[in-house]
Amino acid sequence: MKTSVQTSNLLKHRATTLVPEQIKPMKDAIDSRNFSTFGELTMRDSNQFHAVCLDTYPPVFYLSDVSRRIIQMVTKLNAAAGEILAAYTFDAGPNATLFVQSKHVAMVKAMCNFLFIDAEDKPDGFDQTLADKVNMAPEANSVRYIIHTKGGPGPCRLPDSKSLLDHDGQPLPL
Numbered sequence: 157m158k159t160s161v162q163t164s165n166l167l168k169h170r171a172t173t174l175v176p177e178q179i180k181p182m183k184d185a186i187d188s189r190n191f192s193t194f195g196e197l198t199m200r201d202s203n204q205f206h207a208v209c210l211d212t213y214p215p216v217f218y219l220s221d222v223s224r225r226i227i228q229m230v231t232k233l234n235a236a237a238g239e240i241l242a243a244y245t246f247d248a249g250p251n252a253t254l255f256v257q258s259k260h261v262a263m264v265k266a267m268c269n270f271l272f273i274d275a276e277d278k279p280d281g282f283d284q285t286l287a288d289k290v291n292m293a294p295e296a297n298s299v300r301y302i303i304h305t306k307g308g309p310g311p312c313r314l315p316d317s318k319s320l321l322d323h324d325g326q327p328l329p330l
Contacts, residue, residue, distance in 0.1 A: 159212050166211040170204060191257050195243030198255060199230070202245040220250040222272070222298045229271055229292060230254065233264070236289035258306075265302060272299035 160167050178197060185193035209216040219227075223246065230244045242264045243255045256264045262281025269279060270287060275294035278284075322328055 160208055163213040164208050164211040167208045170208060192240045195240035195255060198243045198245050218249050223250040223252060226252045229290060232290040233267060236286055268302055270294060
């Protein structure tokens, strides 16, 4: 990120103009529970951050081939459905985070499983017609695991007996 700050004109423009312009529409989408707008803004922001990485000199490449296939899958899935069913963003690396409304979780998870883990396993929620429209060849074992979480009450302090980390912040042995 230090190199991006030093070399990317796009990062400067993003920080001073683009992000401030996107805050209100994003807040409004969240407040009104408008998943379509939230999803589009999220994916555009993710793409824009990757553009900053490419604008950095020398460029930073954090998306992997699998990352790009996940973007492709979400884009094609949304197009085939005629609505935004899923939205992607990425951590500070190649790991995708997908936002999906609860009514579509089983189908999106099944599609991810089919395309990235095991094409032979078609769990509940798998939609062959939609998979045909997405039209991507499965690449088994290209994703190691899927973590499915839900929104919760927010951060809270756990007692030491429930912690997964020691007092120095290191993982405890399981």
